Amino acid sequence: MxxxxxxxxxxxxxxxxxxxxxxxxxxxxxDEKLIRTTIQAFHEVFRRAGVPYQISYASKAFCTMAMCQLVYQEGCGIDVVSGGELYTALESGVPASAIHLHGNNKTPDELGFAVDVGIGAIIVDNFFEIALLQDIAAKSNRIVDVLIRVAPGVEAHTHEFIATGGQDSKFGFDLASDQAHMALRQLADAENLRCVGLHSHIGSQIFDVDGFVVAVERLADLYQYGVRELDLPLTVLNVGGGFGIRYTDEDAPPVAETLSAIIAATRQTFEARELDFPTLWIEPGRSIAGxxxxxxxxxxxxxxxxxxxxxxxxxxxxxxxxxxxxxxxxxxxxxxxxxxxxxxxxxxxxxxxxxxxxxxxxxxxxxxxxxxxxxxxxxxxxxxxxxxxxxxxxxxxxxxxxxxxxxxxxxxxxxxxxxxxxxxxxxxx
Known part of the structure; x- marks a missing residue:
């Protein structure tokens, strides 16, 4: 202050x-400068670690044309969860290739819009969407890059309304019941969808890094299955966002500490499985704008x-x-x-x-x-x-x-x- x-x-x-x-x-x-320095602090952790990465701003936190412009200037992609957020990002001048579309119930119009503009990737959330998106992509004669959203069964220490990574969630393919493996198999057979990675988001306002570490370990097993058993072109591991910030007297861990732990867990789990280190994606929203x-x-x-x-x-x-x-x-x-x-x-x-x-x-x-x-x-x-x-x-x-x-x-x-x-x-x- x-x-x-x-x-x-x-x-x-x-x-x-x-x-x-x-x-x-x-x-x-x-405070515009604080937004920029916060983003650069994220970049610096990855640069020091020397690993491939991408930061995508979760625009649901605060989505206006000026904000989309600012975060893109600072080297971020944009995550959107609706046609309106996608339109805002595009109108701000962010190229479609730098935008990724989320959502548990994307409409045919939203998916069609995303495919038509050449969006960077779509994070598919359920079996209904796989079939719908394959149909849209085929009719447009496009090959669309996708990630699957996985519910890894991780209990993040957060409010129940903003915890999204457990089994009982409207988001993603359940890992424990084999839904996620089935989704990868369907994508392996989808001619117009190219599955390039896995995604999870275990919650919001998270202060304990252990949840991220467990999620990475569980996703690594699924990643190995996709690469070794299905020959999918997986290169991306997206661990989402949810990094906690201080509102009153919370003891929020430094961003560098959390990211370093995620990077270390990814390196260890992928080396143990003799897998190449993936491009590590994160999706900070609150921690940038809040x-x-x-x-x-x-x-x-x-x-x-x-x-x-x-x-x-x-x-x-x-x-x-x-x-x-x-x-x-x-x-x-x-x-x-x-x-x-x-x-x-x-x-x-x-x-x-x-x-x-x-x-x-x-x-x-x-x-x-x-x-x-x-x-x-x-x-x-x-x-x-x-x-x-x-x-x-x-x-x-x-x-x-x-x-x-x-x-x-x-x-x-x-x-x-x-x-x-x-x-x-x-x-x-």
Missing amino acids: QIGDNHHLYIGGCDAVELAKSYGTPLIVY PAGTTLYQIGSQKRIPGIRNYLAVDGGMTDNPRLALYGAKYHAVYANRADAEPEDTWSVAGKCCESGDMLIWDAELPNPKPDDILAVFATGAYNYSMASHYNRIPKPAVVFARDGVATVVVERETWSDLIRKDRRLADL
Whole structure:
């Protein structure tokens, strides 16, 4: 946290209070340089290890044209999970060859779009999709590179709603019941699909590297089966993302430590099976976008319930950040206009929506609020704007990139008229 001599919070060299005045609130501000340095730290680990690799930004964390441009400039591919995210990445100037499509229920239109533009790879998720994609690729007379998503049965220490690598998951081919082996056999017979690798994603907000190590070991056995028994042209091992970040008092392991452990596990397991080291793919999303984002709110009403709780309301809420309502996410906050002020009481930060679950922070230690305070909530760069809604017909906030004291609007603030732009009136009643 950067605090100026005026006691104001600074983000990317910009005074957060002035940003709120200039662009309004709620306002999501990204430290652009932090995004870039975070990505370069990922690159550096792989370069030092001297292994083939690819970093693909998981755009579901925060997908706008500016963000896609930025991460591609820093040497990342883009992972998308819908036609809309694919379209956004393409419109930002990212070549289709650098994009990979995920999803457990890709529509025929989405798959057709991906094939037509020449997408880099499609991560197939189920048997239905294998047949559908083979048909689409054959009709287009294309050979499509694919990876299969494997559910390796690894229990990641994370919230149950964001754990995706166990057996009981909507994602991927189950490894324990032989689904994954069957999928490889089907792909070996699919004339228009070329299976080039395996993929797994064991969850999100993971702090224990052991889950990744176990997943690599289990995937290595499947990889060996594909190469030795089916003669598949496998070259890629994609271990997904889910690297944890600090929101409040979590002890997030350094990225270098996690990646080094994954690289070491891959080297050991593949050497033990006399397999060439694969091109190692990772898909960081939250760990790139999350820490760089801060949301600024204008303080509003206050309510003290003696002996129960103090409520402090802001001009946003679950419409720009539904994560607490979804899975109890926690955040740290300060007042941007007096960022170094000492806490005086416990305040629970509420949103303005007509919903009792519209809370942003429970029981935050803060100075007692004043009418002109600007609340800054940290680590809101991932799954906040991307999950924003129009509940109560509240417009979505503006998004600003800040770098070296210069702010650039990358998403304009929606207006009330934007909310009704797609509405249609009935005929005269």
